[in-house]
Amino acid sequence: MEIRAPQAWPTTEAAALAVQAELRPQVRAVPLGSRPRTLAGLDVAYAGAHGSADDEVAAAVVVLDAETLEPIEQATAVGKAGFPYIPGLFAFRELPVLLRALEQLTVTPDVFLCDGQGLAHPRRFGLACHLGVLTGRPTLGVAKTPLLGEWSEPDAERGSTADVTDGGGVVARVVRTQTGVKPVTVSIGHLIDLDDATDVVLRAAPRYRLPETTRLADRLCRDALQGVADATGVKSA
DNA sequence: GCGACAG
DNA sequence: ATCTTGTCGC
Numbered sequence: 001m002e003i004r005a006p007q008a009w010p011t012t013e014a015a016a017l018a019v020q021a022e023l024r025p026q027v028r029a030v031p032l033g034s035r036p037r038t039l040a041g042l043d044v045a046y047a048g049a050h051g052s053a054d055d056e057v058a059a060a061v062v063v064l065d066a067e068t069l070e071p072i073e074q075a076t077a078v079g080k081a082g083f084p085y086i087p088g089l090f091a092f093r094e095l096p097v098l099l100r101a102l103e104q105l106t107v108t109p110d111v112f113l114c115d116g117q118g119l120a121h122p123r124r125f126g127l128a129c130h131l132g133v134l135t136g137r138p139t140l141g142v143a144k145t146p147l148l149g150e151w152s153e154p155d156a157e158r159g160s161t162a163d164v165t166d167g168g169g170v171v172a173r174v175v176r177t178q179t180g181v182k183p184v185t186v187s188i189g190h191l192i193d194l195d196d197a198t199d200v201v202l203r204a205a206p207r208y209r210l211p212e213t214t215r216l217a218d219r220l221c222r223d224a225l226q227g228v229a230d231a232t233g234v235k236s237a
Numbered sequence: 238g239c240g241a242c243a244g
Numbered sequence: 245a246t247c248t249t250g251t252c253g254c
């Protein structure tokens with residue numbers, strides 16, 4: 001798919017903050033126009049994981065049929081993170097390589113499920129929002145742990161939710177995707193609203209805590225990273 | 238100032 | 245994120 005990626009990515013914290021400030025106003029919270037037919041899962045794996053800019057990274061995107069959750073297409077990309085891990089500036093570490101994986105897709109997914117936050121971010125511009133603005137497509141964030149906000153514990157049954165508020169507004173929703181398991185944090189990225197985002201996540205996670213999109217992308221990027229290690233001559237069992 | 242902090 | 249075996253439970 002076509003993507004308008006930045007000519008150059010920021011390498012300093014100040015430059016990254018400036019990019020977020022510039023793009024944040026473009027985020028739109030609106031209902032999905034129609035039922036999504038395809039869902040894309042994105043994830044990145046790290047080698048070393050010291051959180052430094054020169055960590056080796058592998059990104060993966062997996063497109064699934066929204067109804068059957070069966071894989072339709074997938075792509076990967078590897079490289080250097082290019083930016084250190086700084087909470088709130090997470091996107092500058094994963095987006096560059098993620099976009100290179102997305103460019104290889106021959107189909108354009110209806111909704112992108114990101115591994116991380118969207119609006120539930122210090123400056124209301126997490127990874128999911130950033131990806132949405134750059135692609136112009138609906139995106140949402142589903143995080144395993146919250147980054148900020150206050151909420152009450154949702155009921156134990158699958159489907160139970162509780163709004164997450166921060167700074168006086170609702171920025172996300174904790175969603176119990178499976179009965180008795182720790183809820184995930186869902187927030188909008190772009191061109192979707194919280195109700196639709198919650199619905200998409202619940203339908204994508206019929207069996208496990210994390211959506212099938214995330215699970216498959218996680219497996220794929222880990223394999224891709226291992227593939228780099230093998231080609232580099234790193235011994236393994 | 239100190240600690241926390243998506244992955 | 246990643247380093248890592250076994251173990252408790254459905």
